[in-house]
Amino acid sequence: MDLKDHIASIPDFPKPGINFYDISPLLSHAEAWSVAMSRMAKVVGRHSPDILAGIESRGFLVAAPLALKLGCGFVMIRKKGKLPGKTIPYEYGLEYGTDTIEIQENAVKPGQRVVILDDLLATGGTLAASAGLLRRIGAEVTGAACIIELTFLNGRSKLDVPVEVLMSYDA
Numbered sequence: 630m631d632l633k634d635h636i637a638s639i640p641d642f643p644k645p646g647i648n649f650y651d652i653s654p655l656l657s658h659a660e661a662w663s664v665a666m667s668r669m670a671k672v673v674g675r676h677s678p679d680i681l682a683g684i685e686s687r688g689f690l691v692a693a694p695l696a697l698k699l700g701c702g703f704v705m706i707r708k709k710g711k712l713p714g715k716t717i718p719y720e721y722g723l724e725y726g727t728d729t730i731e732i733q734e735n736a737v738k739p740g741q742r743v744v745i746l747d748d749l750l751a752t753g754g755t756l757a758a759s760a761g762l763l764r765r766i767g768a769e770v771t772g773a774a775c776i777i778e779l780t781f782l783n784g785r786s787k788l789d790v791p792v793e794v795l796m797s798y799d800a
Contacts, residue, residue, distance in 0.1 A: 632668075633796055635661040636777065650777050650798060652748050656690065665795060669746075669774060670698045672793040676772040679741040682706050682732075684759055687748035691776060695746065704736040706745075706759050719762035721754065730758055732766065739767025750775040750794060753784025760790060 635655040642649040680702040683692030696703035715734040745759045760770045778794040
């Protein structure tokens, strides 16, 4: 099955000049979504994760069902102020300013093997920050995986772990 048949290309969203690759049609097609999760399980499983870390918010859609499929745990990496209880923040640089992501304290034990998941790899900034946050709390980040990679943005170059993707777009 060609999963690209289930990705919508939305021109000029969220602003002019941006071509948004939308996974909504993939999510709504039961067979295609099942194929996508099976393929992700195969590539992510090679990294022997204890925990899958999903990046807010579409990364949750990938990581949670995949964690069930692989028999491992799932944790959320969210924007500042979105998680209850004690959290550990991680501030990182953007093109114009900074942003902060957080994880709940004790969500990952030191030494646990973690794979980070999101729907799309673009510039790589949030994935790289997530790896930094997880390492700060003692996790062993063994890889990252996304449904889509925008290769022309070269986000993979910011990551120091193996990156798995199901499909790539060059523009």
